[in-house]
Amino acid sequence: MAGMMRGPLLDTVRNKTVATKLFSLSGLFAVHKPKGPTSADVLNHLQAKLLEEAGLPKPRRKTKNHILKIGHGGILDSAATGVLVVGIGKGTKMLSGMLAGSKYTTIGQLGKATDTFDSSGKVTEERPYHQITKEDLENVLQKFTGSIMQVPPIYSALKKDGQRLSTLVKRGEVVEAKPARPVIVYSLSLRKFKPPLFTLDVECGGGFYVRSLVNDIGRELSSCASVQELTRTKQGPFTLEEHALYEDKWTIDEIAQSLKHCMLLLSVEPSRKKLKTELSEEHTVSCEDK
Known part of the structure; x- marks a missing residue:
């Protein structure tokens, strides 16, 4: 026993x-x-x-x-x-x-916008991008470095009445974007440019949305863009x-x-x-x- x-x-x-x-x-x-x-x-x-x-x-x-x-x-x-x-x-x-503070590497795609600002969403717009050069993109990046104002994406963890905006949108409710808020980008550089794809390295403060950044870059280039891949390399x-x-x-x-x-x-x-x-x-x- x-x-x-x-x-x-x-x-x-x-x-x-x-x-x-x-x-x-x-x-x-x-x-x-x-x-x-x-x-x-x-x-x-x-x-x-x-x-x-x-x-x-x-x-x-x-x-x-x-x-x-x-x-x-x-x-x-x-x-x-x-x-x-x-x-x-x-x-x-x-x-x-x-x-x-965090660092990210992201691959963006020119000429295609989605409702989520990344590849998981529905395509909402397609625009020409062949006219965009590497120099054009590098010049635009300077506008998104330092203290900037950024509108967060609707598909996000931000909340309205205690519920995430992304949850409300998925239910079919009409959701307005949150107002632009101050964020900071310590560094932003172009690693690779092979249209329609481009790769960025981003170092930013808290509350920053890389998806919004890529979307805004597309608009600034008189086209559109969305995130294809996103990796947080440092937090x-x-x-x-x-x-x-x-x-x-x-x-x-x-x-x-x-x-x-x-x-x-x-x-x-x-x-x-x-x-x-x-x-x-x-x-x-x-x-x-x-």
């Missing part, structure tokens, strides 16, 4: 040890968000994997009393990929203050190449190691970002859907 009890008993002790380690995790780390799922989907999947590893039940979807405290530092569109910064434990309180101090954990590394031990590295990184980040944030203190807002 003692031999029969040994296996289940050991499993129970092991699960308690793993669960204790899971709930001791605290801080910020980064994961890779793939194309397809929403940012919330990624968090739910991450949480489920960690709870399963610790031998704990998955939380019921609609309950707010999650047994594992977890959050992210800025929504990425379901069609976008890249760095998604995650806060776990007390790290959830650090998300808004640490992540005011705060976390880069896609160095810090983002892919799904095969979404384990308690891997995250514990990542937290140690990332929290050391954060300790030197504020001084490095100081000059940039001072440029636009009045423009700093929480990260939004890009």
